[in-house]
Amino acid sequence: MKSFAPRAIFFDLDGTLVDSVPDLAEAVRRMLVELGEPSRTDAEVATFVGKGIPTMVERALTVGRAPISPELLAQAITSFMRHYEDTNGKLTRAYPGVVEALPVLRARGLKMGVVTNKAEAFIGPLLDELGLGGFFDCLVGGDSLAKKKPDPEPLWHACQTVGVSREEALMVGDSGNDALCARRAGIPVLLMTYGYNEGVPVDTEDCDGLLSSFLELPPLLKTA
Numbered sequence: 001m002k003s004f005a006p007r008a009i010f011f012d013l014d015g016t017l018v019d020s021v022p023d024l025a026e027a028v029r030r031m032l033v034e035l036g037e038p039s040r041t042d043a044e045v046a047t048f049v050g051k052g053i054p055t056m057v058e059r060a061l062t063v064g065r066a067p068i069s070p071e072l073l074a075q076a077i078t079s080f081m082r083h084y085e086d087t088n089g090k091l092t093r094a095y096p097g098v099v100e101a102l103p104v105l106r107a108r109g110l111k112m113g114v115v116t117n118k119a120e121a122f123i124g125p126l127l128d129e130l131g132l133g134g135f136f137d138c139l140v141g142g143d144s145l146a147k148k149k150p151d152p153e154p155l156w157h158a159c160q161t162v163g164v165s166r167e168e169a170l171m172v173g174d175s176g177n178d179a180l181c182a183r184r185a186g187i188p189v190l191l192m193t194y195g196y197n198e199g200v201p202v203d204t205e206d207c208d209g210l211l212s213s214f215l216e217l218p219p220l221l222k223t224a
């Protein structure tokens with residue numbers, strides 16, 4: 001695989017840094033109970049993650065089921081947000097190698113940021129809960145800007161925030177959504193193979209490399 005010489009690395013959150021489906025799925029199930037709708041498994045919810053919370057909630061209600069009204073969807077999103085505030089961080093864990101690799105990258109002087117489609121309010125508390133809060137120079141959520149991934153805007157915003165050009169950045173994600181965002185932004189992108197990709201095999205995505213562990217990342221980087 002080719003090597004990279006970034007000054008900043010931007011990480012996707014769900015499916016890349018953390019395995020968050022258990023908490024997302026529990027909040028989805030509590031929302032479904034509240035609305036009197038049939039339940040969903042963790043495996044189903046894993047395929048609904050990636051395009052942000054409103055899309056995940058809509059998929060939980062409608063995939064393989066009848067369409068719903070905009071009013072019911074709005075009610076469901078509000079309900080999910082309330083329940084996720086409670087479940088966020090309870091069962092979510094950093095993937096193997098993340099806790100070890102982040103200090104190594106930090107020690108090399110790299111700027112680091114999180115660019116996720118998760119709503120901004122949930123990012124800081126989750127990272128703090130897992131002891132990862134101190135590593136990041138910027139956090140961009142799915143509702144932080146007018147547009148979310150796969151629009152390039154969140155990555156450009158992150159570059160601006162940490163003071164690097166797009167040529168000096170690298171994206172690390174787990175999905176075609178991340179890859180497309182990075183391609184549109186003009187930023188190279190590596191994808192982790194263990195994450196969530198809306199039910200699509202990740203090795204079919206257009207990216208600059210696939211990694212099966214976070215520990216594979218530091219050796220790929222040429223830094224001063």
Ligand SMILES: O=C(O)COP(=O)(O)O
Binds near residue numbers: 050
């Ligand atoms: O869809 C979401 O809410 C989260 O997605 P991401 O962290 O993988 O961008």
Ligand SMILES: [Mg+2]
Binds near residue numbers: 014015016174175195
């Ligand atoms: Mg992801």
